[in-house]
Amino acid sequence: MTYAGRTVALIGAPTDVGAERRGASMGPEALRVAGIAAMIQRLEINVEDLGNLSGPGNPSNGPVDGYRHLSEVTTWCQEVYAAVGVMLNSGKLPLIMGGDHSISIGSISSVADYCRREDIPLSVLWLDAHADFNTPKSTPTGNLHGMPVSVLCGIGPSDLTGLVQLDRAINSSTFIQIGIRSVDHIEKNAVVESEMSVFDMRTVDERGMRSVMTDALAIAARRGGHLHVSLDVDFLDPEIAPGTGTPVPGGPNYREAQLCMEMIYDSGLMGSLDIMELNPADDIRNKTAQLVVELVGSLFGEQILARHKSPYSKN
């Protein structure tokens, strides 16, 4: 059991300042109500719920110099950066509950600095309908939840790119994206020109989730070190996961999503996890939160039958 005896630290970041549509600020509590702590505990893993971080409210302002709510997003990300760093340094596995996806700028900046201090390579598995690779020049809206990947690659406002304090352990080659199916017009060129490994939905359609995840995890395994998983709830097909602010049809179905999570567990690589963009205001009786909790169970080792040795992992 990869995680048995370890401690998962739940960190709530209840904000939607990086999004157009409001409601992701209720995500952490919906995950608690759906039983996220009990799901992980029943796998013989310790859980410490650190509660919610606090930060500025949502002023619902328009964009300034291409960004909406830059100072609010920065404050939230600073809080997340600090909390995640404390947990990583104490050997705990941080699970950050968003919040909109701009919060990942804080969590992944902290993971990148941790990896630099420990001198270990970093891979980020970005599970999302969107590439989140916009810049102020390409964004149609100015919403920072569409820009976390470019900011983490060092492109964007210095308030946010500067969260990574040590010599950058992160660039576009760090990112492995799965499930992408909605990329803005100018953003497409930037994605193609980047060094990201992108497995879009057409690739999943043609090759199947098993083949895609085998290749995606092999990239991280070859590199070794730390794997951060950033799950945007809109990765999932809206038929099974309506509770998110920017749903896009044609995502992974229930079985594909389960296989994806089970294979991440089998790899034994995951060292930190974001769950972002759960929006209870768009959900139906908390069913998306319940689905996400099931998927979190799979990420931490819940299986249909006990597999003592995975057919996918190399060891």
Ligand SMILES: [Mn+2]
């Ligand atoms: Mn996203």
